[in-house]
Amino acid sequence: MIRVYNTLKGEKEDFIPQKNNEVRMYVCGPTVYDLSHIGHARSAVAFDGIYRYLKYRGYKVIYVRNYTDVDDKIIKKANEQGASPKEIADRYIKAFDEDMDALGVSLPDFRPKVTETMDEIIRFVQTLIDKGYAYVVDGDVYYSVRKFEKYGALSKKNIEELEAGARVEVDERKKDPLDFALWKASKENEPWWESPWGKGRPGWHIECSAMNRRLLGDTLDIHGGGKDLIFPHHENEMAQSEAATGKPFVRYWMHNGFVNINQEKMSKSLGNILTIKDALKNYSAEAIRLFLLSSHYRSPIDYSPDVLHDAETSLDRFYTTKERMEKEWPEIVKKKADKNEKGRLLQPFIDAMDDDFNTAFAVGHIFQELHKANRLMDEAGETGNSSALIPYLPALYELFKEAGSVLGVFNKPLEDYFDAKKKYIKISEDEIKRLINERNNARRSKNWARADEIRAELEDKGIILEDRSDGTIWKVKR
């Protein structure tokens, strides 16, 4: 049984989707006005893992992630750059898609845009007006928060204590300061759509309500996003949707924690935004993904060169061990895994993921088994008796394969992993081979001084030599 922490209840609950085997999930995507940062990566990777795991557990999942392509910030940027909002949005949608692809984030089943959902949005607003939850003022449409009794249930806010207007200018035309815009009349230099209330554009929250209703129906199983979206975005979405449909909007609300930099939230004003593209210049996509999955998705995590370096080192440990399994025990690794042994190795992974998607424990479990594999291979190498490896290694291989397919790490072919590191070296492969030859000649004549000199020279250029029983191999220093 999968357990999920539900923000609405404030605790973990058994995960039971409305339809037996089917999960409808919606995750808030980016507002496309700038390059995506590492926080977007976290949300995307976290929910990608959840999506993949649900499918792994046999659910048919319909996964929707939107692009917000109508927004104040997009309009502002467009006006600054003399471009159209559509040009800005298209540019950053493309950039976001590239980033997601680089990080190995699987494509959601649907990726709707606000601009393509306008009819539904307008109908949705009209429904709210018809049902008395919204009112029109000068071409704007506002949601009347006090009409919705449960307002505040998700963010645990008391409506009386929300000191409205404390930090934001109050619009005197609103009946209540807490009311929020469903539709905004267009001003000059703004994109607009025809509506029953005049030319205008949708407010921020209504788009999600309309998009997920169109694609997933009145009740979602999972609705996710960053913690900061709980209020007001998700609170308002819930108010809109439940007012319109009269049905529960979301069964499980899930929110991921932030990525901080030097224990501070990334923000434009602090100037500490780290884009995904910049992160990828210094670290591999797999390391970034492993870093994100190494703590629980709800905890805040701190990005630093140290932890990313740790992640790179961990990957090296993984692939080095996997290589050893394949190279030293090829005939054993290829054997069909024993069902019981495989189940025994997979169970802790499944238990961890069942428990609110505890990827950190899942990763830990893999390293624990890695350690055991190395120990058994050491022993087998020493005693010449490989019987202990026979049920174990093939089953472990299955764990790598299945956990790797869910987590999106540990799943590269060995050659790809080791080849990818070659771009960091400052010497040609031919030259390396020549030096290794020279060194081995020196070693044969016991000229240790020259042999060590060559080792040092190569290490300077980022190459580590390993003298193995079957010859000398080289690797890229991490």
Next chain:
RNA sequence: GGCGGCGUACCCAAGUGGUAAGGGAGCAGUCUGCAAAACUGCGAUGCAGCGGUUCAAAUCCGCUCGCCGCCUCCA
């Protein structure tokens, strides 16, 4: 001010009332001509602090201290 959360070894980090996973760094050893990789050993008598409940608490309750987030656009 209101609401929510966090504080586990040098760093990262899991932890479901039953006696502290894992990774990195460090030290010592095995192996090696020397290394590397791997393995072995060492490393929190204690989980911010103080109380309480319990046969038993990092885990539950209370208080205190420190940090963070949301309440405004925000993953």
